[in-house]
Amino acid sequence: MSEKNLPGWLKPALELGPILGFFVAYLILKDRIFTIGGTEYEGFIIVTALFVPVLLAAMGVLWWLTGHLSKMQIVTVVMVVVFGGLTVWFNDGSFFKMKPTIIYLIFGGVLGFGLLRGTSYLQALMDSMLPLTDEGWMILTRRLTMFFIGLAVLNELIWRTQTETMWVYFKTFGLTAAIFVFFMTQGRLFEAHSTEDKDATDTSD
Template sequence: MKQIIDFIPLIVFFILYKMYDIYVATGALIVASALQIVVLYLLYKKVEKMQLITFVMVAVFGSMTLILHDADFIKWKVTIVYAVLAAALAISHLIGKSAIKSMLGKEIELPDAVWTRITWAWVGFFSICAALNIYVAFHLSQDVWVNFKVFGLLAATFLFTLLTGVYIYRYLPKDKKSLPKDNKVD
């Protein structure tokens, strides 16, 4: 259910962009994102920090888009979100509190070296997405950018998540006793 709720603002944005324009879609994105936060809180009694950060960025960059009537602001939001994700993962890992390990480590036991590789792979992925968004947003048409934002980045994230799962599967212990005691990976 939560995953479906996560996509509602994006779907609203896409549909209203196709029906009207970037400004109507951006206004609707702000409203849908705010409603998303409310619904998630009502259903789960908590909202993830990243969802709050994303909402604030949608509200700020979306409002700038509407007030200044300049679609470049909403385009920059995507790049900034991906850059923030990359930086947050890198910083959390460098200070010894890997965000990915803290999110998944309760359910999955993996050697530290695997958590490190996964973290840096996601840092790279988010960095590439940020750079690609800049290119698509400012070198191709707005229609291409909207399709890239809605379908391209979503598909890339889904594929990278699957690849991460395949990589993790290689290192999952068959039982708790088979995990190497020294936490080293071949």
């Protein structure tokens, strides 16, 4: 089954459902202490341990339905498993809190490496989704590279200086909203470098 054949609500539900589930579970369990095998675990650790298999299940269903996952989704899943596992193994929530930092640095680093080579890796990933000129892709890639680096720095500042609850709110809503706002503010770029009008003209000719 292709993404086009999926119900409009299903893909966002599979992508965002685990994150919202993490948020709700954290609010319920954050003040509780669980003793497992003689070791005490805070609610945050337990919620993290539950989040990993839930995310894996959601991405497994998405892969089963569509036949593929994006590279960004694969990297995110791997990072969740690695840092979620370290969080539970060492009973230390710091590992999971630094996960977004590592993910955004990886994304920013890969895009930045492509820019140094004079190419846009973003275009290779999203060319079918956004009809932009080569120049438009380069501009968007430069902006997104800096944006990812900025998110990495912001995440570090939040989890190291604010309360755990503040970080959970930031992770659940702040990062998602930031990405949404970023793309919403690229309207002029999309309009100025769109290839849609050109394609339509070529077709009519």
